[in-house]
Amino acid sequence: MKPYTFLLRDKPKLAFNIGSNEFEVIDLADQKNSGQYLFSHLKNVVYKKESTVYLVSALSYIFDFLSGTGASGTFKDKARLEIALKNKTLHIWLIDADKSKAQTLCQMLNNRKQM
Numbered sequence: 001m002k003p004y005t006f007l008l009r010d011k012p013k014l015a016f017n018i019g020s021n022e023f024e025v026i027d028l029a030d031q032k033n034s035g036q037y038l039f040s041h042l043k044n045v046v047y048k049k050e051s052t053v054y055l056v057s058a059l060s061y062i063f064d065f066l067s068g069t070g071a072s073g074t075f076k077d078k079a080r081l082e083i084a085l086k087n088k089t090l091h092i093w094l095i096d097a098d099k100s101k102a103q104t105l106c107q108m109l110n111n112r113k114q115m
Contacts, residue, residue, distance in 0.1 A: 003017060003018065003019050003020075004017075004018045005017050005018070006018070006101055006104075007098075008067060008094065008097040008098050008102055008103075008105070009016070009029075009094075009095075009097040009098070011024070012027075012028035012029040013026055013027075013028045014026070014027050014028070014029065014092070014094075014097055016105055016107065018109075018112075020067070021031070021039060021040075022037060022038045022039060022095050023037055023039065023109065023112075024034070024036045025037065025083075025090065026038075027092055028063045029093065029095075030092070033090045033091075033092050037083075037085055039112050039113055041085045041086040041087070042084075042085060042109065042112070042113040043084040043085060043086065044083075044084045044110065044113070045081060045082070045083050045084070045105075045106045045109040045110050045113075046081070046082045046084075046106070047079075047081055047102055047103050047106040048052055048079060048080050048082060049079055049099075050078055050079045067091050068101075074075065078093055078094065078095055079093075079094040079095075079097075079099060079102070080092055080093050080094055081094065081106060082104060083109070
């Protein structure tokens with residue numbers, strides 16, 4: 001397979017270089033995610049869409065009502081990729097990233113782990 005690069009974000013850079021036996025993560029927003037990983041160690045990749053955290057949001061409205069602080073709001077869990085490997089799980093936040101490319105990348109990585 002010809003190497004391929006998925007550039008999900010320019011600043012800070014978030015890119016995936018896909019090789020024949022491994023993939024490389026370049027995550028300048030969270031350096032602990034950066035590195036090279038073997039497809040043979042890949043268990044699963046999940047794309048998680050941005051979603052509202054209803055419990056925290058409800059508690060903030062209740063606290064605001066009781067205290068009158070005006071600090072209530074709707075709290076959201078940001079979109080992310082969760083990459084499960086043999087020894088660890090990467091949580092890659094997709095803030096200002098191309099979500100469509102991230103979904104395509106997720107499918108491609110999951111297809112490669114089955115080879």
